Structure formats: C-alpha cells, structure tokens
Amino acid sequence: DAGVIQSPRHEVTEMGQEVTLRCKPISGHDYLFWYRQTMMRGLELLIYFNNNVPIDDSGMPEDRFSAKMPNASFSTLKIQPSEPRDSAVYFCASRSFKYAGSNEQFFGPGTRLTVL
Amino acid sequence: GQQLNQSPQSMFIQEGEDVSMNCTSSSIFNTWLWYKQDPGEGPVLLIALYKAGELTSNGRLTAQFGITRKDSFLNISASIPSDVGIYFCAGQQPSSSRLTFGEGTQLTVNP
Numbered sequence: 062d063a064g065v066i067q068s069p070r071h072e073v074t075e076m077g078q079e080v081t082l083r084c085k086p087i088s089g090h091d092y093l094f095w096y097r098q099t100m101m102r103g104l105e106l107l108i109y110f111n112n113n114v115p116i117d118d119s120g121m122p123e124d125r126f127s128a129k130m131p132n133a134s135f136s137t138l139k140i141q142p143s144e145p146r147d148s149a150v151y152f153c154a155s156r157s158f159k160y161a162g163s164n165e166q167f168f169g170p171g172t173r174l175t176v177l
Numbered sequence: 178g179q180q181l182n183q184s185p186q187s188m189f190i191q192e193g194e195d196v197s198m199n200c201t202s203s204s205i206f207n208t209w210l211w212y213k214q215d216p217g218e219g220p221v222l223l224i225a226l227y228k229a230g231e232l233t234s235n236g237r238l239t240a241q242f243g244i245t246r247k248d249s250f251l252n253i254s255a256s257i258p259s260d261v262g263i264y265f266c267a268g269q270q271p272s273s274s275r276l277t278f279g280e281g282t283q284l285t286v287n288p
Contacts, residue, residue: 065219092274094276103278103280103281104220104265104278106275106276109274109275111274116274117274117275152219152220154219156274164207164208164210164225164227164269164274164276165210165222165225166210166222166267166276167222168212168219168220168221169219170217170218170219171217171218171219173217
C-alpha cells in the first residue's frame with residue numbers, strides 16, 4: 062500500500078508568489094495533519110482535518126496560510142503571498158482512527174520550500 | 178504550549194555500542210511514539226506505546242512507556258552505521274488528536 066504522497070518534493074519561489082503544497086493521505090485514513098519543520102522551531106503542527114473537516118488550525122501562522130481538504134484523498138496547503146521566513150520543510154501525515162487506540166501518524170516525504 | 182524534553186540533543190558513539198535516549202513531560206500522555214528521520218525524508222514510525230509500563234521491542238530497538246505516564250525511553254542495542262539519523266519522541270494527551278514532539282536526538286555512529 063502506498064504511503065503518504067506529497068508534491069512537489071522541492072519548491073523554490075520568490076517572495077510574494079503563491080505556493081501550493083499537495084498531499085495524498087494513505088487510503089482509508091480519516092485524519093490528515095500538516096506540519097512545518099525548521100531548525101529553530103522543530104516540528105510544528107499547523108492544522109489537522111478529520112473526515113475532511115478542519116478541526117484545529119491554531120498552528121497556522123497567519124492569514125497568508127490556508128489549507129483545504131476537498132475529499133478524503135487530497136489536501137492542499139497554500140501560502141499567499143510567500144515570505145522568506147516561510148522557508149521550511151512541510152510535512153503531511155495521516156492517521157486512521159478505525160482501530161481502537163491507533164494514534165500512529167504516518168508521514169510523507171515532505172516538501173522543502175525555499176522562498177527567496 | 179505543552180513541551181516534551183528530549184535528551185540528549187546529540188550522541189556520538191562507536192559502532193556496536195548501545196544507545197539510550199529519553200523524553201519527559203510535566204503532563205500525562207496516553208500514547209508515546211518514537212520516530213526516526215533520515216536526511217531529506219519524513220519521520221518514520223519505529224515503535225508505538227499505549228500502556229503505562231509497556232515495554233516493546235522492534236529488532237534492536239526497545240522502548241518503554243514510563244509508569245508515571247510522563248516519560249518514555251528508547252534503547253538501541255549494538256548500533257550500526259545505518260542507525261544514524263534524528264530520533265524523535267512524540268506524545269499524545271488523553272482526549273487529544275495532536276502529537277507533541279520532542280526536540281530530537283541526533284545520533285552519529287562511527288564505524
């Protein structure tokens with residue numbers, strides 16, 4: 062079974078441009094999480110969805126960030142306009158709560174974003 | 178917000194040595210997870226723990242869920258060069274779907 066798929070793997074853009082990151086969770090998983098990883102702040106949870114509904118977006122830095130999950134197999138994280146301080150690795154993770162006690166999150170390979 | 182204190186921050190060991198790292202918190206967790214991250218990749222789940230006192234092994238890796246539910250440790254026995262990477266603990270509190278991550282332990286194994 063395929064794991065979490067993210068695209069693109071690398072993105073280089075200029076300040077002010079719109080950036081869209083994409084994620085396909087593991088089939089059958091009903092939770093999807095977006096994280097950002099930097100040297101200074103480690104792994105930070107940005108937002109998570111349950112059954113395609115955003116549950117907690119308290120980690121989204123500011124209004125420039127938005128996330129959507131139009132269906133169970135696809136989610137996007139958009140930054141508009143992008144700024145150099147947004148440079149980081151962005152991870153998507155998914156989880157299934159169908160099995161009692163299963164809190165294990167499975168991560169994608171990440172998107173390394175560089176904003177010049 | 179909730180903090181997980183992970184130690185040590187880094188370790189430099191010789192191949193064949195055993196390694197131990199741990200995470201502590203001031204709050205109770207009902208799940209402890211241990212991940213390994215290789216350069217340029219996402220974290221990969223190594224071990225999941227769900228019960229206080231639980232001791233679980235995965236090959237040369239052994240992890241324990243502390244009896245107080247506020248700590249966990251990971252041991253790696255007979256380390257090999259491919260054990261190099263960053264190891265993260267993560268905890269989930271009761272009634273929460275969020276994971277809190279430790280700062281990571283950077284492991285270097287010298288052949």
